Amino acid sequence: MERDTFYLSRSWHRIICRRQGRNWTASMLFILAGFLALLPAAWAPAVQAANSGVVIMYHRFGEDAYPTTSVTVEQLDEHIRELQSGSYAVMPLAEMIAALRAGRPLPDRAVAITIDDAYRSVYDVAWPKFRDAGLPFTVFVSTAGVDTGAPGIMTWDHLREMHQGGAAIEAHTVSHLHMADADVAKLREEVTESTLRIASEIGSKPKFFAYPYGEASDEVKAVVSEAGYTVAFGQQSGPLYPEADMLYLPRFPINMSFGGPDRFRQVINTLPLSLTDVLPSNPTLTKNPPNFGFTLPAKKSEADGIACYHSSFGRLTELEKLGESRIEIRFTEPFPEGRSRINCTAPGPNGRWRWFGMQYYVPAR
Incomplete structure (x- = not known):
């Protein structure tokens, strides 16, 4: 008897097919057409092809004393319910990156979950919930806290257990270094040692790196x-x-202030504002104030209604258009020391927003 089996994976929210017997192509097309016709409307966006994905970034869970880096347990539960609603394709970070690099389409509303710093609440709070929901995630680990048994930090046993359960463990320096302030020798030491420690303890070499605080520079990127x-x-x-x-x-940081259900839904529904030739390209400023500019997407309509905002100065009103596709912004005040962010957004289809963000770092004098 010829038979095709078709089933739905809730954990990755993808359609998976498995064939048995002959005449697979014709029968599968017939079954696929019928199955898609029966899908609820909420599933439709998750099976459409796209060329972008959203990565969200957590740190702590249920640690209310740290509102800038934690979400409440109730917020996390809301996020998981939204991600399981059928509108999203939650996938391992490695799959998302592989598809983007190979030019393969991603499902619309593709989402990857990342967590920085290996806090104990990841193991106690988030891991059981993500595991039970079948949601894959990645943890970027600064190894010194794990090695020294620092309070509030996971152990290697915790990390191995999560890795064996499907979580990816990736690199985040040894000491959670301010990398843009360090010399090349220190950078090399921290990147190399953290990579070796994770490979030794987890059993596989990390593939991805995350800059602590998001601080980087051309020199830092070169060392990585x-x-x-x-x-x-x-x-x-x-x-x-x-x-x-x-x-x-980029990744969207999620915390108590920016972790409400409406904000979370807005973030995971964003589309790229595909700006190119962004200057300064160096995330650490060598000239302050900088001359900031970018080239609009080839499809100019994607940038209709574009607005840009600075984390210290608010909305940027002096957008100068050069030719058909170049936008430049001249700042009259220097950026403050530390981290500054520029976000540019434009209305997208179906109530979604297109988004581009850049973080710049100004070293202390």
């Missing part, structure tokens, strides 16, 4: 690349898209 990493993440907001800098990819 020299260590063998081809993909690294900051903490600037925005979706991933094929033209993005693979050594400084």
Whole structure:
């Protein structure tokens, strides 16, 4: 008897097919057409092809004393319910990156979950909930706290257990270093040692790197690349898209203030505002104030209604258009010391927003 089996994976919210017997192509097309016709409307967006994905970034869970880096347990439960609603394709970070780099389509509303710093609440609170929901995630680990048994930090046993359960364990320096302030020797030491410690304890070499605080520079990126990493993440907001800098990819930070259900839904529904030729390209400013500018997407309508905002100065009103596709912004005041963010957004289809973000760092004098 010829038979095709078709089933739905709730854990990754993808349609998976498995064939048995002959005449697979014709019968599968017939079954696929019938199955899609029966899908609830909420499932439709998750099976459409797209070329972008959203990466969200957590730190702590249920640690109310740290509102800038934690979400409440209730917020986490709301996030999981939304991610399981059928409108999203929650996938391992490695799958999302592989598809983008190979030019393969992603499902619309593709989402990857990342967590920085290996706090104990990841194991106690988030891990059981993500595991039971079948949601894959990645933890970026600063190894010194784990090695020394620092209070509130997971152990290697915790991390191994999560890794064996499907979580990815990736690199985040040894000491949670302010990398943009460090010299090359220190950078190399921290990147190399953290990579070796994770490989030794987890049993597999990390593939991805995340800059602590999202702070990087051209020199920092070069050291990370020299260590063998081809993909690294900051903490600037925005979706991933094929033209993005693979050594400084964006993630949306999620915390108590920016973790409410409406905000969370807005973030995971964003589309890329595919700006190119962004200057300054160096995330650490060598000139302050900088001359900031970018080239609009080839499809100009994607940038209709564009607005840009600075974390200290608010909405930027002096957008100067040069030719058909170049936008430049001249700042009259220097950026403050530390981290500044620029976000540019534009209305997208079906109530969604297009988003581009950049973080700049100004070293202390």
